[in-house]
Amino acid sequence: MKLLLSDWRVADDLQQTLAVSELWPSLNWQGQQIQFKGPVQLSLQITGQQKSLLLRGEIAANLELACSRCAEDFLLPMRCVVDETISLADEDEQEMLVDRAQDELDLSELGLQVLLENLPLQPLCRPDCRGLCSLCGQNLNRGNCDCETDPIDPRLAILGQLFRQDDQSKKEG
Ligand SMILES: [Zn+2]
Ligand SMILES: [Zn+2]
Structure with a gap:
């Protein structure tokens, strides 16, 4: 128009x-x-x-x-x-x-x-979208696959470590 x-x-x-x-x-x-x-x-x-x-x-x-x-x-x-x-x-x-x-x-x-x-920069089909299995590519919204994966995303695991370190340094400080 x-x-x-x-x-x-x-x-x-x-x-x-x-x-x-x-x-x-x-x-x-x-x-x-x-x-x-x-x-x-x-x-x-x-x-x-x-x-x-x-x-x-x-x-x-x-x-x-x-x-x-x-x-x-x-x-x-x-x-x-x-x-x-x-x-x-x-x-x-x-x-x-x-x-x-x-x-x-x-x-x-x-x-x-x-x-x-x-527009959202990272659009999600739903807020709690579980994404794809990093090993077999299964859409985890449709159900779990048979892969034995650590339930924590490795990138999140690193974050978890950082938070733990932060907690410790707070206690020490
Ligand atoms: Zn999705
Ligand atoms: Zn899988």
Whole structure:
């Protein structure tokens, strides 16, 4: 969805309410494959203030992405607040969301940026995802495998040692 800016440049205190529903293509972001399930809903109140536009509202989308622990795809419903100010000044080349040639603001791109800013860095299919067995690769959410593993993740074991050392040094100190 693009917003033509010419009307907004001349008006002062102009307001418009927008509700857009769009289907977005999947994308790859920082190594994560993201798919959008169903339409993305963008609802905005736009206020023109001479050289700037205030955009307030929210964006809601259902994202399908891979769990960072077990690699299974899962659905992540997101609902994020949009609160952006866009400069309409011609000299403001920093405004990447504005297409100067077409004089348009890309609302979809703005919504996408808000979603990506709020995306968890390490998405989990559920808070207590047990991940994969490091030996056989079994998804431990589906049940235990037959591998005889130390129940403590080796990386956590090192942390455990550090905490114990810390405890000791506290007692000694
Ligand atoms: Zn998982
Ligand atoms: Zn295993």
